[in-house]
Amino acid sequence: MSTEIERKFVLDAPPQDLAEHPSEPIAQGYVALDEDVEVRVRRRGERTFLTIKAGSGRRRVEQELEIEPERFDALWPLTEGRRIVKRRYLVPVGADALTLEVDVYEDALAGLVVAECEFPDDAAADAFVSPDWLGREVTDDPRWKNQALALHGRPE
Amino acid sequence: MSTEIERKFVLDAPPQDLAEHPSEPIAQGYVALDEDVEVRVRRRGERTFLTIKAGSGRRRVEQELEIEPERFDALWPLTEGRRIVKRRYLVPVGADALTLEVDVYEDALAGLVVAECEFPDDAAADAFVSPDWLGREVTDDPRWKNQALALHGRPE
Numbered sequence: 001m002s003t004e005i006e007r008k009f010v011l012d013a014p015p016q017d018l019a020e021h022p023s024e025p026i027a028q029g030y031v032a033l034d035e036d037v038e039v040r041v042r043r044r045g046e047r048t049f050l051t052i053k054a055g056s057g058r059r060r061v062e063q064e065l066e067i068e069p070e071r072f073d074a075l076w077p078l079t080e081g082r083r084i085v086k087r088r089y090l091v092p093v094g095a096d097a098l099t100l101e102v103d104v105y106e107d108a109l110a111g112l113v114v115a116e117c118e119f120p121d122d123a124a125a126d127a128f129v130s131p132d133w134l135g136r137e138v139t140d141d142p143r144w145k146n147q148a149l150a151l152h153g154r155p156e
Numbered sequence: 157m158s159t160e161i162e163r164k165f166v167l168d169a170p171p172q173d174l175a176e177h178p179s180e181p182i183a184q185g186y187v188a189l190d191e192d193v194e195v196r197v198r199r200r201g202e203r204t205f206l207t208i209k210a211g212s213g214r215r216r217v218e219q220e221l222e223i224e225p226e227r228f229d230a231l232w233p234l235t236e237g238r239r240i241v242k243r244r245y246l247v248p249v250g251a252d253a254l255t256l257e258v259d260v261y262e263d264a265l266a267g268l269v270v271a272e273c274e275f276p277d278d279a280a281a282d283a284f285v286s287p288d289w290l291g292r293e294v295t296d297d298p299r300w301k302n303q304a305l306a307l308h309g310r311p312e
Contacts, residue, residue, distance in 0.1 A: 034188035039195050
């Protein structure tokens with residue numbers, strides 16, 4: 001498994017042309033959290049997944065299983081109080097064929113807009129100059145991780 | 157999902173003819189335990205499964221997914237210190253076409269022999285007269301559940 005090199009930003013508002021870009025709804029919730037192990041279900045568009053993540057660095061484990069929607073529906077009630085519902089837009093940015101994932105949150109996190117950009121390597125991540133509308137960077141702030149947002153809501 | 161009606165017994169020793177009956181090795185471990193949610197992986201013979209159980213009574217959820225052995229191998233390290241390894245024998249008993257699952261534990265629980273019998277209804281469970289070699293009944297003792305055995309070892 002390769003390491004993901006990502007930078008994350010919190011936007012003040014969604015970009016004006018957001019609706020022109022392809023998007024899909026995402027609902028995810030945590031079935032079990034046990035020390036550094038997280039067990040999550042996610043619906044992305046029409047497809048549904050169960051993901052187990054654990055550890056960090058070399059000891060990292062990540063297994064994603066596609067599951068039937070009926071299984072998702074059976075497991076979803078277990079995630080009550082630990083959910084994220086959002087719409088993800090794919091927005092091209094810059095000249096380097098980069099794509100931003102812009103997540104517009106709903107429900108308890110309505111109003112929150114977060115963008116993530118994945119880079120092929122550290123050099124590309126360092127070279128990326130974020131446009132003003134991307135707002136401030138929160139890449140290294142654990143309060144903006146999905147699990148933290150699901151459990152504790154928006155920081156501050 | 158139907159309710160299982162089972163009775164469980166702790167044997168003093170394996171029955172003498174045990175090796176004559178069909179059996180398969182079982183290895184299971186707990187990936188995550190979070191309040192009443194348990195996420196378990198199990199290898200039974202050549203097949204491997206991921207199971208999520210939660211709740212009790214009407215709110216009970218149980219989802220078992222068959223997974224590839226490679227996924228089992230990736231998740232198994234997460235179960236360290238919370239495992240059960242045993243061989244399960246299927247032993248017919250009585251005149252009513254009942255089958256006992258006789259589990260002979262290994263590793264940390266070596267020496268432990270537990271038998272479970274599943275019944276079609278309460279009346280059949282009540283009517284079952286256990287043979288002497290089945291030892292004492294522990295059906296209602298939570299210390300003999302698999303999760304408790306994996307976490308805390310043999311009771312007493």
